[in-house]
Structures are given as C-alpha cells and as structure tokens.
Amino acid sequence: MSARRAALVAAVVLGAAFVLVVVLRTPWTLLPDLPGGPTPPDPTAGLSPEAVTRAESFAGALRPASLASLVLGLAVSAVLGLTRLGARLVLAVARPLGGRWVWQVLLGTLALLAIGRLVTLPLAAYGEVVRHRYGLSTRSWPLWLRDVGVSLAIDAALTALGVLLLVWLVRRVPRWWWAWAAGAAAALVVVGSFLYPVVIEPAFNSFASLPAGQLRTDLLALAEENGTPVEDVLVSDASRRTTSLNAYVSGFGGTRRIVLYDTLLDRLPDDEIESIVAHELGHVATDDVLTGTLMGALGAAAAVAGLGWLLTWTPLLRRAGAESPADPRVVPLLLLLVSAGTLLATPVQNLVSRQVEARADLHALDLTNDAEAFIRMQERLATTNLSDPDPPAAWRWFFGSHPTKAQRVAFAEDWLRAGER
Structure with a gap:
C-alpha cells in the first residue's frame, strides 16, 4: 500500500473512531418520556418584552459582522492558499534573514496569520463598539488592543511551532510524516488541555x-x-x-x-x-473535559492523516505554488485546509456540546434540587448577557454551543414534571 493511500485509510479509521466516541459518549437521552411529551419552549424564556427586544436587537447588530468576519477570513485564506500570492509572501518575509526553510515556515506562518487578523480587525472593532453600545463590554480601547495582540501572539506562536514541526517531519520522514504528525497532534491536544488553565488563562485575567x-x-x-x-x-x-x-x-x-x-x-x-x-461541576463529574480531549485528539489525528493524503495531490500543490509537502511554500495551503476543516467540523462539535451542556443542566438540578433558582438564574443570565432566548434555527444549528435559554427553562420544567411522577 502506498503512503498516500495509507494516509487516507488512517484518516477514515481515525474519523470512524471519532464518530464512535461521539455516539457512545454523547448523552442523547436525559429525561424519561413524559405524558404529553416535552414542554414546548417559550420563545421568550420568561423574559420581559423589553429584555427580549433588547437581546434580539443586540444579536441583530452583531450577527452580520460575525458572519462577514468568518467569510472574509476564509476568503483571504483561500486567496493566499490557492494562488501563488501566498507562496511569494512566504519567500519574501524570510529573505532578509537568508531565506532558509525554517525562517520561511516561521515567518511565513506569522505573516499569514497577521494578515488574516488585520483584514478582519475592523469587523472585530465594530463588534466591540456594539458591545460597548449595549453595555456588555467595559474594556478600554487600549485594553481591547492589548487583548487582540496577546491573543494573536499566542495563536501565531503556537501555530508557527506546530507548522514548523510538521514541515520538519515531512523533510525527515518523507513517506510517513503524516503518521508521526498525527500522533504529535493528538499529544498536543492532550497537553494543551492540561496546560490551558495554568498558562493561557492568566494571560488575560487575574x-x-x-x-x-x-x-x-x-x-x-x-x-x-x-x-x-x-x-x-x-x-x-x-x-x-x-x-x-x-x-x-x-x-x-x-x-x-x-x-x-x-x-x-x-x-x-x-x-x-x-x-x-x-x-x-456537572462537567467535572461526567468527565466532559477528558471526553472532549479524547474527541479533540482523535479529530486532530484524523485531520492530519487527511492532510497526508491531500498534500500529496499534485494539482493542489501546483495551484498553491508548492512543489511538495516539504516545500515551505505549502504553508498558506496548509493554513487554508485547517481553517476549512475547522469550519466544517463546527456543527458537529456544537451538536455534541449542546447535549453535553444539557446534561450539565440536569446535573445542576439534581445536585441543588432547586429548579426555581435554576430558572431565575437562566433568566438573569439571558437579561444581563443579552442572550437571544430563541435564535434562528440555522444559527442555532451551526453556531449554538449551548441550548437556548428557552430550551433550558423548558428543560427545568420537564425535570420538575419528571420528579412528580
């Protein structure tokens, strides 16, 4: 079997393992069947008309900018990854330092990520203006710029090191680089899950x-x-x-x-x-972080194996202006494929997340035995955080990582009904 075909087989097997974990570890059924079926969610989630109008107005002002930023970022990545423009940029930024492949990869990755962030920065600033307008953000503009800079620096540094490791593996193990890289990607997901609380969180808050x-x-x-x-x-x-x-x-x-x-x-x-x-605490009791880490590790390994198949497709490499996966000029194409894969995986991740969050709601109700406090808390969070209690179905399907406030209140009412049986 050729290395390219082996990469495809590995991607399929790892993807199947990911699906199996999702199916087995996702809580699909939480409450017993109730007479008359589940409580229909109240679109207002018990909020006042003024609170609903304000939340919908906030969402209506923010959603177009969020979508535009997503589309614009992907479009820029596609232009740089599917034309020779990105390849030329990778060569140009490393030329002052001698043009060695290491500098091409590191500086090229940093430059590409910086361009993507700068292009979408006006939309991010508009989003911050909207949050200020509705009283949700208290950040000064210097603090906002500092947060943007720190976030970009962390993301760019980690991504550049990851890409450098991948290209190094391609150059050291030309046929089976993807297997080593898949293992490294899975390991990095696990390590990152443990390090995030002690390394990343303190960079933004005290x-x-x-x-x-x-x-x-x-x-x-x-x-x-x-x-x-x-x-x-x-x-x-x-x-x-x-x-x-x-x-x-x-x-x-x-x-x-x-x-x-x-x-x-x-x-x-x-x-x-x-x-x-x-x-x-419900997330801790049911090992949601560990399960999420396992899913992330399998997903990352499957994605890298898929890259091992895609990055040996000659027409695609030519389109990007690269000669092989070992050519630093492949970096723009690599970043595009990662962005596209992440976008495609988003609905699946959010489907699982919504079920997991609903299970944590059930755990909270069982642990406190106080549905009234839970419902009041949901209403207060929705009012303060300006959460749309009943967003459009398409938005909820693609971007919703949590059940809607309307669904969570209805769930608490069903929990009460189940306890009365």
Whole structure:
C-alpha cells in the first residue's frame, strides 16, 4: 500500500473512531418520556418584552459582522492558499534573514496569520463598539488592543511551532510524516488541555481567592457533595472587560478550582451562583473535559492523516505554488485546509456540546434540587448577557454551543414534571 493511500485509510479509521466516541459518549437521552411529551419552549424564556427586544436587537447588530468576519477570513485564506500570492509572501518575509526553510515556515506562518487578523480587525472593532453600545463590554480601547495582540501572539506562536514541526517531519520522514504528525497532534491536544488553565488563562485575567464566608463554604461543600473536591474558589477580574455573568471549573486534580466572574458576586444571590457552579461541576463529574480531549485528539489525528493524503495531490500543490509537502511554500495551503476543516467540523462539535451542556443542566438540578433558582438564574443570565432566548434555527444549528435559554427553562420544567411522577 502506498503512503498516500495509507494516509487516507488512517484518516477514515481515525474519523470512524471519532464518530464512535461521539455516539457512545454523547448523552442523547436525559429525561424519561413524559405524558404529553416535552414542554414546548417559550420563545421568550420568561423574559420581559423589553429584555427580549433588547437581546434580539443586540444579536441583530452583531450577527452580520460575525458572519462577514468568518467569510472574509476564509476568503483571504483561500486567496493566499490557492494562488501563488501566498507562496511569494512566504519567500519574501524570510529573505532578509537568508531565506532558509525554517525562517520561511516561521515567518511565513506569522505573516499569514497577521494578515488574516488585520483584514478582519475592523469587523472585530465594530463588534466591540456594539458591545460597548449595549453595555456588555467595559474594556478600554487600549485594553481591547492589548487583548487582540496577546491573543494573536499566542495563536501565531503556537501555530508557527506546530507548522514548523510538521514541515520538519515531512523533510525527515518523507513517506510517513503524516503518521508521526498525527500522533504529535493528538499529544498536543492532550497537553494543551492540561496546560490551558495554568498558562493561557492568566494571560488575560487575574485571580484571587474568594474571601472566607458562607458562599465560599457552600461552594466547597457543593464540590465535595459532587465527589469532585476543588483546591480553591477563585474570583476573576472579568469586570475589567465585560458586564456578563459566568463561572467555570478549570484544572485537573490538585489544580482544579472553581472560578467566579467578579460580576456574579454583586448581581446574583448565592442560590443562583450555586446553580451555575453546580452546572460546571456537572462537567467535572461526567468527565466532559477528558471526553472532549479524547474527541479533540482523535479529530486532530484524523485531520492530519487527511492532510497526508491531500498534500500529496499534485494539482493542489501546483495551484498553491508548492512543489511538495516539504516545500515551505505549502504553508498558506496548509493554513487554508485547517481553517476549512475547522469550519466544517463546527456543527458537529456544537451538536455534541449542546447535549453535553444539557446534561450539565440536569446535573445542576439534581445536585441543588432547586429548579426555581435554576430558572431565575437562566433568566438573569439571558437579561444581563443579552442572550437571544430563541435564535434562528440555522444559527442555532451551526453556531449554538449551548441550548437556548428557552430550551433550558423548558428543560427545568420537564425535570420538575419528571420528579412528580
């Protein structure tokens, strides 16, 4: 069997393994069948007409810019990846340093990512203007630029190192580079999952322990009751950037901690904060992060094996102005394929995410046994975060990573009905 065909077979096998994990680990059924069927979601999710109008207005102002940014970014990537323009850029940026292949890969990747970010920057700035207009963002423009710069620097550095490793493998193991790269990609997903809480999160926020008090005691007790004790309860200085409300659990083992946005502490009563944290603890109890990491590792390995097949297709290489996968001029095409693959995978990822989030909602209801606090919390989050309670079906299908607020309130009502049986 040729190396190219072996890459295709590996991509299919790994893709099948990914699908199997998705099917087996995704919670498709959460509540028993109820008389009369599930409660139809109220499109308003119990919000006032003013709150619904404001949320819909905010979404209507932001969605076109989000779609335009997505399309524009992909179009620029396609122009650079499917013409010789990107190949020329890769050669040009490395020429002042002697033009060695290492500099072509590193500087070429950085230049391509910077161009993509600069092209969509006006749309990102417009989005920030909209968030300021609706009172959701509290960032100063210098802080916004700093966040954009830090995000780009982290993304560009990690991507450039990953691409450099891939091209190095192609040059060292010309026939079976994709197999080594697939293993490396899976390993990087696993390592990144563990390092994110201690490396990436502190780059954007500062954290301090929640002072001793009833809320801290209750949250630590909730984690113990959940069977997932935490090291600490931290408060993030999220109010420097936003007025939105959120909490999460991050880390593993000795680094596991509950993190509260500081915006929560002044705006939500303790029982609603506990409901949010119970949802996040649900992800820990059902090993959602570990399952997501496994899915990500399999998906990354399958994608790299697919690249091993695509990047040996001569017509495609010629279109990009590259001679082989070992040619640094393949970098623009590589980035395009990764972007396109990520976009195609988005609906699948979000389908799984919506089911997983619904299971975490169920866990929160079971752990706190307080559906009223859960429903009040959902209504308050929707009002404060300007969440459209019932977005268009197509948008929900493609971009929705969580059930809608209307669906979550209806789910809590069904949980109450199930408990009464």
